[in-house]
Amino acid sequence: MILSLKNVSKTYSNGVKALDDVTIDIHNGMFGLLGPNGAGKSSLMRTIATLQSPDSGEIHLEDINVLEEKIEFRKTLGYLPQEFGVYPKMSAQDLLHYFASLKGISKKSERNAIVDKALEVTNLTEVRHKHVAGYSGGMKQRFGIAQLLLNDPKLIIVDEPTAGLDPAERHRFLNVLREIGTNHIVIFSTHIVDDVKELCTDMAILNGGKILAHATPKELVASLTGKIWTTTVSREEAEKLQNEVNVISSSFDQDNNLKVRVYGDNQPSAIFSPAEPTLEDVYFTTLNSEQHEALTENA
Numbered sequence: 001m002i003l004s005l006k007n008v009s010k011t012y013s014n015g016v017k018a019l020d021d022v023t024i025d026i027h028n029g030m031f032g033l034l035g036p037n038g039a040g041k042s043s044l045m046r047t048i049a050t051l052q053s054p055d056s057g058e059i060h061l062e063d064i065n066v067l068e069e070k071i072e073f074r075k076t077l078g079y080l081p082q083e084f085g086v087y088p089k090m091s092a093q094d095l096l097h098y099f100a101s102l103k104g105i106s107k108k109s110e111r112n113a114i115v116d117k118a119l120e121v122t123n124l125t126e127v128r129h130k131h132v133a134g135y136s137g138g139m140k141q142r143f144g145i146a147q148l149l150l151n152d153p154k155l156i157i158v159d160e161p162t163a164g165l166d167p168a169e170r171h172r173f174l175n176v177l178r179e180i181g182t183n184h185i186v187i188f189s190t191h192i193v194d195d196v197k198e199l200c201t202d203m204a205i206l207n208g209g210k211i212l213a214h215a216t217p218k219e220l221v222a223s224l225t226g227k228i229w230t231t232t233v234s235r236e237e238a239e240k241l242q243n244e245v246n247v248i249s250s251s252f253d254q255d256n257n258l259k260v261r262v263y264g265d266n267q268p269s270a271i272f273s274p275a276e277p278t279l280e281d282v283y284f285t286t287l288n289s290e291q292h293e294a295l296t297e298n299a
């Protein structure tokens, strides 16, 4: 199964170009859409989910023309927005039965099977009798996934699901997505590089409404082999380095010195040693090179 976007653009009425000629094919598996705040991730998710229309472009899911056959497409879609509903004081199990009835699954035995499966996949079986209103943030997110699984969707879109989750909940949630990603297209957006690193078979980096990179995390990391250099310097020296070399990121060590990572085709100077590239390096160099291009274009 392939979701295919061609030349999708969207400018809001305030003049913000949120999507700028997005062309991409997304296959079965976990697809991570990585980008900073305001990159256009939610705009892209809402556009694919047919909640807003692009100004131009086409979207196809196999032979469904998404923008023209919205009703047909929505039957195959499970969408979890960034903010979702307030829940009544009902248990997860009762609420899922209620949603399943609304979706027209009227046979009790069929409903039981679908609800039990959704609870199991999302790891909520043990807490199925608790009120969803009293669930933690992570449990609510997993309940959101359980709810959308009732439809048996082919395409699942989850907008920034890990924002605000503590590390244990984040881990549990990513495991649920990993499980689902084996037989669906799952698109999820995040600004957390580790989410993508741990989970995704495919990824893209979005900024300013543009796809800046698209490949597997492994391929993107490999593309930086031999180009990342590191050194440890004092804070003052680090400031000087900013003007001399292409600094990607820096972090303090225990002695309050800065460990600096630098991008360069060649060793910048004798104080630098080669470093294994990481996905974080990919993310920052991609965003930096875009800024650099914008600066040189405006010069």
Ligand SMILES: Nc1ncnc2c1ncn2[C@@H]1O[C@H](COP(=O)(O)OP(=O)(O)OP(=O)(O)O)[C@@H](O)[C@H]1O
Pocket: 012, 013, 014, 016, 017, 018, 035, 036, 037, 038, 039, 040, 041, 042, 043, 044, 191
């Ligand atoms: N309905 C709207 N009307 C006008 N501008 C909008 C609207 N929705 C989003 N924008 C703007 O479009 C740009 C992209 O926003 P979007 O919410 O898609 O980004 P995002 O990557 O999801 O960011 P975040 O992680 O902060 O949610 C931003 O500059 C935002 O201010």
